[in-house]
Amino acid sequence: MCAREFHIKRSRIAEHQIVRVLKEAEAGVPLVDLSRQYGLSKSSSYKWRAKYGGMDAAALKRLKQLEVENCKLKQMYAELSLDYEILKDIVGKKS
16 A cells, blocks of 8 residues: 555545536536535635546546556565665675
């Protein structure tokens, strides 16, 4: 698991629903109506627009895949970095 996952507050609304809300906003539904309908704040909608704006379901799925892959690569790097430091200490003690 990524360390990032421990700090994220779980949203009440799934990401595919967020994309749907943003599509409605782009279609011309007033933000006030969307906020009332879904129980959102304006700041949430602006944050979502910055992160998910212009995405469709396929792009969202790809984003999730890339986030998982990135997490795995970070974990691999951390493990290899630790191994390197251990080996460096062992070689340093032999000299």
